[in-house]
Amino acid sequence: MRKVYPRGPLSYFRRSKFCSILFTLSFILLCFVFLIYENGNVVEIPSYESPANQEKYSEQDLSYRKLPTELNALDFFGSRRHNRNLQHLYSKDLFDEKRKKDLTTMIYKKGRNQMKSERKVVSNLQQRGLFNVPKKTIAAKVGDTPSSQEVTDYYNFEGYRTTSSDDSVESEQIGVPCKKLPKVIIIGVKKCGTRALLEFLRIHPEVKATGPEPHFFDRYYDHGLEWYRDLMPETNDEQTTIEKTPRYFVTKEVPKRVFNMSRDVKLVLIVRDPVTRAISDYTQVASKRASMKPFEQMALSNNHTGLVDTSWPVIKIGIYAKHLEEWLRYFPLEQFHFVNGENIVKNPSEEMFKLQDFLGLRRYINDSHFYMNDTRGFPCIQKTGSKYPHCLVGTKGRKHPYVDPNVIKRLQDFYRPFNKKFYQMTNIDFGWP
Numbered sequence: 001m002r003k004v005y006p007r008g009p010l011s012y013f014r015r016s017k018f019c020s021i022l023f024t025l026s027f028i029l030l031c032f033v034f035l036i037y038e039n040g041n042v043v044e045i046p047s048y049e050s051p052a053n054q055e056k057y058s059e060q061d062l063s064y065r066k067l068p069t070e071l072n073a074l075d076f077f078g079s080r081r082h083n084r085n086l087q088h089l090y091s092k093d094l095f096d097e098k099r100k101k102d103l104t105t106m107i108y109k110k111g112r113n114q115m116k117s118e119r120k121v122v123s124n125l126q127q128r129g130l131f132n133v134p135k136k137t138i139a140a141k142v143g144d145t146p147s148s149q150e151v152t153d154y155y156n157f158e159g160y161r162t163t164s165s166d167d168s169v170e171s172e173q174i175g176v177p178c179k180k181l182p183k184v185i186i187i188g189v190k191k192c193g194t195r196a197l198l199e200f201l202r203i204h205p206e207v208k209a210t211g212p213e214p215h216f217f218d219r220y221y222d223h224g225l226e227w228y229r230d231l232m233p234e235t236n237d238e239q240t241t242i243e244k245t246p247r248y249f250v251t252k253e254v255p256k257r258v259f260n261m262s263r264d265v266k267l268v269l270i271v272r273d274p275v276t277r278a279i280s281d282y283t284q285v286a287s288k289r290a291s292m293k294p295f296e297q298m299a300l301s302n303n304h305t306g307l308v309d310t311s312w313p314v315i316k317i318g319i320y321a322k323h324l325e326e327w328l329r330y331f332p333l334e335q336f337h338f339v340n341g342e343n344i345v346k347n348p349s350e351e352m353f354k355l356q357d358f359l360g361l362r363r364y365i366n367d368s369h370f371y372m373n374d375t376r377g378f379p380c381i382q383k384t385g386s387k388y389p390h391c392l393v394g395t396k397g398r399k400h401p402y403v404d405p406n407v408i409k410r411l412q413d414f415y416r417p418f419n420k421k422f423y424q425m426t427n428i429d430f431g432w433p
Ligand SMILES: Nc1ncnc2c1ncn2[C@@H]1O[C@H](COP(=O)(O)OS(=O)(=O)O)[C@@H](OP(=O)(O)O)[C@H]1O
Pocket: 189, 190, 191, 192, 193, 194, 195, 196, 246, 279, 280, 281, 283, 344, 345, 378, 379, 380, 392, 395, 396, 397, 398
């Protein structure tokens, strides 16, 4: 007997044997669409140790390559450069256990009204793997990530200062003078006027500097950051902590170590003609060692060929381009300031104006602070309220020995291409012969 099916648009599907197949296919398609949508909103954070990831970071902007990969999450906030604060929250180096504990305590100490939003930030940070969440594949939805504003608020909690990286490891209270890690380091160059530069800077009421050279990053790195911080003078919130250790510039491991302390630190270099620098360096060494060979013999590895002895540190230090290259692997050029070592003797206030501008300090140090001591041939400091000028000790500005002009010429020829490279790297022509 013939079956009679009800009429209507669905009647065909109901009797068709493809009906169930079509239904299944539609369901699969729907699932597929849903999966694609979800994938667009979820980030898989790769493991920090994965070789693929390490490769990715080494290819990218070098200033980010040492960071844990949780920072991949920064992609969600747009440009990484605009989220420097956030980076420091994510940095394993800086965000130590103690700091986590301190911050958590502070957050929960605050009033009820604010607690809700702050908890949200904490919970978001937990999702990013900062607060004891297992590191491996953390999936976070776009909508749940903290906004830049939230991160800024997070830094603005009472008792904490804001914005810069080394602040993120400090937990000192506002207004109370305390020891802080330096924001500015005079990294070199030896015998180019580093002491004069530091003493001139010290005139500024908003600058506090260490006395002796700390040599933390080159000699005492194993003593730890707290040891280093303890060497610093106490400063209030308006003051900048500065130290100088000229050996930093030429010690290969130092740029990375400084970077690990703070990627925002300002780096100051004072440079002078590398030939004069070498003679100055030799003069200092020779003053302590009576049996030292003459400069000419030390500088040339072979008198007949006239080859320069590049293994002698006194010569090596003057290849500024080579050393700067190491630093530029970690810090952008904008974080450096180059002081002209010849000009600071002739016109100290001009160099100090430029430096104060670079450091964001008001132009306090000016002509009135300097007095040219004609006997010594160097400017001395005229402190306000003090009758007498302050000159650097006699070991600065020593008389140099006579050096054969042929050897000087040979050294000038040797340094010339390196100097040229240095001018290109810094965009400054120092005009050395
Ligand atoms: N105002 C003032 N007073 C004295 N000396 C001055 C000054 N400005 C720059 N210089 C030059 O500084 C040179 C010493 O450099 P440094 O201080 O960097 O030396 S060190 O690396 O700390 O040993 C030192 O080098 P020498 O002349 O060879 O002694 C000076 O030329």
